[in-house]
Amino acid sequence: MLTTVYSNSKVDDETRRGLIFDGQVFVYSASPATKELIAFADELIREAFGPRDPETAQFDMPVEEFAALLADLKPRFIHHPRCEELLPAVFEEFGCDLGRTYYDVPRLRTSTSDDYLTSGISYAYHAHRDCWYSAPFNQVNWWIPVYGVVQENVMAFHPRYFDSPVRNSSDRYDYAVWNSVDRPDAPKHVHSDTREQPRPQEQIELHPQLRVVPEPGGAVLFSGAQLHSTVPNTSGRTRFSIDFRTVHLDDVAARRGAPNVDSRCLGTTLRDFRRSSDLAPMPEELAAAYESEALALARRG
Numbered sequence: 001m002l003t004t005v006y007s008n009s010k011v012d013d014e015t016r017r018g019l020i021f022d023g024q025v026f027v028y029s030a031s032p033a034t035k036e037l038i039a040f041a042d043e044l045i046r047e048a049f050g051p052r053d054p055e056t057a058q059f060d061m062p063v064e065e066f067a068a069l070l071a072d073l074k075p076r077f078i079h080h081p082r083c084e085e086l087l088p089a090v091f092e093e094f095g096c097d098l099g100r101t102y103y104d105v106p107r108l109r110t111s112t113s114d115d116y117l118t119s120g121i122s123y124a125y126h127a128h129r130d131c132w133y134s135a136p137f138n139q140v141n142w143w144i145p146v147y148g149v150v151q152e153n154v155m156a157f158h159p160r161y162f163d164s165p166v167r168n169s170s171d172r173y174d175y176a177v178w179n180s181v182d183r184p185d186a187p188k189h190v191h192s193d194t195r196e197q198p199r200p201q202e203q204i205e206l207h208p209q210l211r212v213v214p215e216p217g218g219a220v221l222f223s224g225a226q227l228h229s230t231v232p233n234t235s236g237r238t239r240f241s242i243d244f245r246t247v248h249l250d251d252v253a254a255r256r257g258a259p260n261v262d263s264r265c266l267g268t269t270l271r272d273f274r275r276s277s278d279l280a281p282m283p284e285e286l287a288a289a290y291e292s293e294a295l296a297l298a299r300r301g
Contacts, residue, residue, distance in 0.1 A: 003023055003024060003025060003157070003159035003162070003210060004019075004024045004025070005024075005025045005026075005027060005210070005212065006019070006024060006025070006026045006027070007027055007028075008027075008028055008029055009026055009028075012095055013094065013095045013096050013097070013101075013248075014248075016095075016221070017138075017140060017248060017251065018256075020140055020221060020222060020223045020258075021137075021138070021223060021225075021256070021257050021258045022258075023159060023162040023163065023223060023225075023226065023258070025157065025210070025212065025220065025221070025222045025226075026219075026220070026221040026222070027212050027214055027218065027219070027220050027221075028094070028214075028218060028219045028221075029214075029215065029217075029218055030214075030215055030216065030217030030218050030219075031090070031093050031094075031217070031219075032093070033086065033089040033090040033092070033093045034090055034093075034144055034217040034218070034219055035217045036086055036089070037083075037086045037087070037090060037106075037144065037217070037242065038144065038145075038146045038216055038217045038242065040080075040082055040083075040086060041077060041108060041146045041240070041242055042146060042147075044073060044076060044077050044080070044108075045073065045108075045146070045240060048069055048072065048073040048076075049069070054147075054238065054240065055147060055237040055238050055239075055240070056236075056237060056238070057238070058112050058113065058116045058117070058238050063116060063117050066112075066116075066117060067117060070110060073108065074107070074108050077106070077107075077108040078105045078106065078107055078108070079105070083105070083106050084279065087103055087106060087244065087276070088276045088277070090142075090219075091103070091246070091276050094219075096246070096248075096276070097248075098275075098276040098277040099275065099276075099277045100248055100249040100250060100275075101246055101247075101248055101249075101275075101276045102246065102247050102248075102249065102252075102273035102274060102275050102276065102282055103244055103245065103246045103273060103274065103276060104244055104245050104269065104272040104273050104274075105244065105272070106242050106243070106244040107242065107243055107244065108146075108240065108241075108242055109239075109240070109241045109242070109243055110238055110239065110240055110241075111153055111230055111231075111233045111238065111239040111241075112233060112238045112239075113153070113233045113234065113235055113236050113237055113238060114233070114234065114236070115232075116238075125155075125228075125229055125230045126197075126199055126200070126229055126230075127158055127166075127200055127204050127206065127227055127228070127229040128197075128198060128199070128200075128227070128228070128229065129224065129225050129226065129227055129228075129262075129263065130224035130225070130245070131224050131225045131258075131260065131263045131265075132168060132170035132173065132198035132263050132265055133170075133173060133175070133178070133197075133198060133265065133269070134173065134175035134178075134265045134266070134267045134268050134269050134294065135224040135245070135269050136224070136247060136252065136257065136268060136269070136270055136290060137224070137225055137257035137258045137259070137260055138247050138248065138251035138252055138255075138256055138257030138258070139223070139224035139225075139245050139246070139247055139257070139269075140221055140222070140223065140224070140245065140246045140247070141221065141222050141223070141224050141226075141243065141245050142219055142220070142221055142243060142244050142245065142246065143155070143219070143220045143221075143222075143241060143242075143243045144214075144217060144218065144219050144220075144241060144242045144243070145214060145215075145216055145217075145218065145239065145240070145241045145242075146216060146240040146241060146242060147216055147237075147239075147240055148215070148216055149213055149214070149216075149239055149241075150213060150235050151211050151213055151231075152231065152233060152234045152235040153231060153233040153234075153235040153237065153239040154211050154212065154213055154231055154239070155211070155228050155229065155230055155231055156206065156209040156210065156211050156228060156229050156230075156231050157209060157210040157211075157212075157222070157226055157227070157228045158204065158205075158206060158209055158210075158227040158228065158229070159210055159226070159227075160205070160208070161204070161227040162223075162225065162226055162227065162258075163259060163261060164261065165261040165262035166200050166202060166204065166227065166262055167200065167201045167202040167262070168198055168199060168200050168201055168262060168263075169196075169198050169199050169201055170198040170262070170263050170264050170265040171264040171265065171298060172196060172198070173196065173197070173198045173265040173266065174265070174266040174267055175265065175266065175267030175268065175269060176266075176267050198265065204227075206229070211231065223257075223258045224245065224258070225257075225258035225259070225260070225261075226258075245269075245273075246273075247270070247273055247282075249275075249283075252270065252282070252286050252290075253286060260297075264297060264298050265294065265298070266294055266295060266298055267291060267294060268287055268290040268291045268294060270282045270286060270287040270290055271284075271287045
């Protein structure tokens with residue numbers, strides 16, 4: 001699998017999505033809209049941490065206190081009405097059709113240094129595809145750092161597996177159960193994480209790997225089918241980033257997306273997506289069809 005990184009590409013959104021579905025990665029410099037988004041995130045982060053430097057506060061706080069702070073901060077960002085204004089502005093700058101582009105809530109992520117907090121509210125993701133977690137294969141992932149990042153605290157792509165299957169436990173994952181039971185329990189998992197999550201069930205060759213280091217507000221766009229993982233953070237600073245996901249209605253309706261080489265999970269995340277122009281939900285008939293297809297695939301084994 002040859003992965004190409006496109007820097008500040010001028011291709012239109014439809015072309016870009018097609019390339020992403022083929023395993024390519026796009027990276028963009030910070031734009032006016034992404035700068036506004038990270039400025040808003042920074043405002044909430046600094047309000048939560050008070051006089052402490054958010055990137056080094058982990059060294060001055062008991063881990064339980066740090067986790068409790070994040071358990072309050074992260075939902076406040078996710079559900080803040082300001083995000084409903086900021087994300088459509090990002091999509092418009094990137095050439096997306098707001099009437100046909102649907103997105104899920106933006107999440108504020110953290111990756112602490114030196115194994116300080118790697119479970120629950122600040123989970124350090126093993127190698128995985130989002131599609132193992134019931135994401136549709138036409139999903140585009142957006143990742144934006146709030147502060148400066150380095151190669152020691154970003155994420156890694158493992159592109160050799162984009163079109164090659166990995167034996168995994170996605171057949172034990174049910175999105176409905178995750179939403180009702182496992183996701184609300186995240187703040188309870190401070191020293192370990194016992195929630196059932198899809199994992200590789202064979203040895204993964206993590207190298208060679210691809211790491212992208214954008215500036216604050218820079219954006220990385222990639223397929224939800226791309227195998228990726230959290231890099232063990234040895235930078236001495238907590239990484240704060242924002243991620244969210246989009247799907248285009250035409251891709252969803254036409255089943256246009258990346259190949260499914262190994263996912264067997266139940267359910268679909270499509271009901272989480274809202275139309276950028278007016279927050280209308282994903283048409284139920286499309287979400288129900290994807291759910292039925294996932295069930296049929298799981299039954300076939």
